[in-house]
Amino acid sequence: MTTTARTTSPTGPTKSTRKPSAVAVLALGHATVDFYQGAVPALVPFLVAGRGYGYTAVSGIVLAATLLSSVVQPLFGALTDRRTMPWLIPLSSLCAGVGLALAGLGHSYALTWLAVALAGTGVAAYHPESARLARAAGRGSHVAMGWYSLGGTLGFALAPLVVGPVLTAGGLGATPWLVVPAVAGVLCTAPAVLVLARRAAPGRAGATSPAAPDDWPVFLRLSAIVVCRSVVFVGLSAFIGLYAQERVGGGPATGSAALFTLFAGGAAGTVAGGRLAARRGRVRTVRTAYAASVPAVAGVVLVPGPAFFVFVALAAAVLYVPFSLQVTLGQDFLPSRVGTASGVTLGLAVSVGGVTAPGIGALGETAGLGAALAPLIALCALAWWLARTLPEPKGMPGYGPGTGSAHGTPSGG
Template identity: 60%
Template sequence: MPKHRTIILLSAGHACVDVYQGSVAALVPFFAAERAYGYAAVSGIVLAASLLSSVAQPLFGALTDRWAMPWLLPSSTILGGVGIGFGGFVDSYALTLIFVAVSGIGVAAYHPEAARAARSASGGGHTAMGWFSLGGNIGFAAAPVLVAAVMAIGGLRASPLLVVPALAGAVLCLPVLRALAKPSLAGGRDDSEPAGSDDWKSFGKLSLAVVFRSIVFIGLSTFVSLYAQERTGGGTTTGSAALLLLFLGGAAGTLLGSRLAERWGRVILVRWSYLGTVVAVAGVVFVPGPGFFLFVLLAAVGLYVPFSLQITLSQDYLPTRVGTASGVTLGLTVSIGGLASPVIGTIADHTSLQTALLPLIALPALCWITTRTLPEPGSVQTGTSHEETVSKLRR
């Protein structure tokens, strides 16, 4: 099967999986409305999805560095869907947490193997990784629409219908499994991985920046639907619209980042995107009325321009541990944002949601500070200048 078709299928499968990451936030206003959960309770659900996932993804990443496990793609997709589908269906808060945690494990198992396969199929190009990442963004963006449609049918009792994307994703994985069975894509390592030693120092700095980014994005995705209702005076539909804008902006930012990196280089683009995001997040927190939606969109673009670039950067910083790099960048550091959600929710319960969201303004600035000294991996491994590296990227 042609490599570009493999990337397309992986991207579509990625969309089906990340529907379930987006669904957790999309279900928040419905848990609040139907079950009268407070800010701390709904943020606990987000934590349940993130906690086990944050631990499991690096573990799965390390395993895929040793053995190719393509069977994880369909099985983890199904697990992610079943967890969310039944997490909304059960009445018990404890059972909801358990099912959502199961979904988080499914999502955790999917990403390292899928990112390794995408790197193999793309030959290590960050533009192709951008398309793979775009699939995840589309899944996030589709989640509010899908959840709203299912909730309109029968509320939380209809949530088992949310398993349908998982079934579709598992079917899409089947031709990918056949492609991955070929020798060129079957091994844990491949020729697309750059030669050179692992740069753990740069990888650590990058991971710290992704942690800060994660707290901002998960914090916004958890509470923006409720905050939109406060800032605009609308209902749950307004909240779903704000969440949809957040996820659509993420999709646009991912595509924009992979394109602009060919001109300016990954590290420079990551750095300045975070600096611009400071203003955008401040607008989300302080601007009322219709202008609120514009800043939600801008914040999402700013947070997602670096997203796919950080994946390829992490893989290039750890060329001998691509699975581990993917697991940490897509998993541990992303999921850690969910650990901050209960803190934000507790502050909101005791003060106001605006007060609780204030610290999110400073975090993109910390991302900028952390990435200021990052080298472009090409210049580290080959001794070339940054200009030569960017020239190679353009070609």
């Protein structure tokens, strides 16, 4: 496979043997780093049980994972627009793993906050450069970006399955074991990432000016949609474990099951998003998904009993259908700043919502979690309203319905 990937023939077989391999490697790395984003909400029920933290305190922990990430993610994106930094991908994965490994040690809230903040910074540093390479590896295909995004979603989904049993067996003192996925992921992906970065560098250096100018007003509108989605999904992921125990009954195991349902539903939505966009167009698919999110999230907040899990799965699926599509839309709205666009649409999509988590937690302590989560329904409606005004990017061949790729050269950034 390595020899085939080095050929310069532009024929179809050469492309088909290279793209799946490169995208698969980046998807594996994406799964590794987003495992630690999903591990933070999975840690919350154990902090409540082991240290007696209230809703406001655990909201602060979620904030630690997201605040620095929200601030520095666009900065990393701007840096990767100026220069290639493939070494940042393995380094950021290790930072995420070390941060979570330290989170359960000791009993100081401040040290726990700082450890989780380190993990969030690692997640922030990973996404812009990784998404730029994914665009190059997939030659601009939003279907390929969907598979890359699926890696991150699966990492989210696996987190409660790993964190729950590890901490149930060993308590918070077992968090050092959580560094293992980061080390394994780096060992598996770092050599291939460096090779892919060297291949993409000549195309990047010789790339001509973008065919279309940067469209900042539309990109900012897309960013507002990303923020709405982030607040909804991060709010759900931060408190769904505790809310499930209220609505269904049971202990931390019920919370872990709800988190897994949330993240697994997201994985299904990620796969569906790329395929639906290839048939119906990206913008139309995004609009439909946000329209469907309104009743789905309402069901999560209002419906009791076992049906709660059905609505959790539905809400996750429709919230993740637009996930990878927003990444390629952002890259097309800012064709000369792919790293910046990726840092906002991909990175902030899993981080900026945490800034509102303390407010949700404080409202939950005074009025109950149901009342605290109810405003998320209105944010879904706002995202749908904003999505109605999005245009399909012009001058981007191959992105209409029935197609799955664009840009035959792997420059992309």
